Amino acid sequence: MIDALRIVPDDLSGDQVLALLQFHLDEMHKWSPACKVHAMPAERLRQADVAFYSAWDGERLAGCGAIKHLDEGHGELKSMRAAPDYRGKGVGKAILLHLLTVARERGYTRVSLETGKPEAFRAARQLYLANGFVECPPFGDYVSDAFSMCMTRAL
Template identity: 85%
Template sequence: MIADLRIVPDDLAGEQVLALLQLHLDEMHKWSPACKVHAMPAERLREDDVSFFSAWDGERLAGCGAIKHLDEGHGELKSMRAAPEYRGKGVGKAILLHLLAVARERGYSRVSLETGRPQAFADAQRLYRAHGFTECPPFGDYVSDEFSMCMTREL
């Protein structure tokens, strides 16, 4: 774990953040058919129903994540991503714990997410399971199939 990791609200204007989001989108398209990519572009992450956060190790971007308001009791995790040089160093866990704290502050009773089923998503699935998420039926516009997996956690 990075000792001095700072997680802050972000307006998605910085070059490092936009580059990491582009990497995220590119990898999602590499690992899944285009119709199964649910990652949001920066324009969508800037909308009022989404709160976006960046994680910093000094001046270096370590990762990012967002929470989307679904309804008064339910939030959705979006755009969880560690920068390549920070993978496996606890950045994803720190962002996840931060987003869960935001969800609790908002009074959500549940947080859900959609992730991929293929092997490329195994690390993400392990992270979510390690923090109490379990597979659930699809929510919102998602469908469960060989590419998508929905997970949820009660708070």
């Protein structure tokens, strides 16, 4: 577990952040058909309805995550990613807890997400389940199928 992780709002202009997001997109395309990749590119994450955060261990990028505004009571988690060297060290949980705090501060009553069903997404699903998320029907434009599932958590 990382003790001194610093999670801050990020404008997606730094090379380390952009490289991690590209890595994230590349992995999503490796693990899912293109039509099932719902990860947002940097230009979409910069839009006003998304708040993006980066997590730092000193000067090293440890991970990132975002929350997208869906409506007055509902937010969606996006681009949750631990850097490869930080997987399994608590970075994902720290970012998740930070985003849940942001959601509460915004007055959301629930937070939802879409994740993959293939084995490559098991660690992510376990993180969400361990932190109070449950599988739910699709929301927004998502559909439940062999590759995709939605999860939600009441706040």
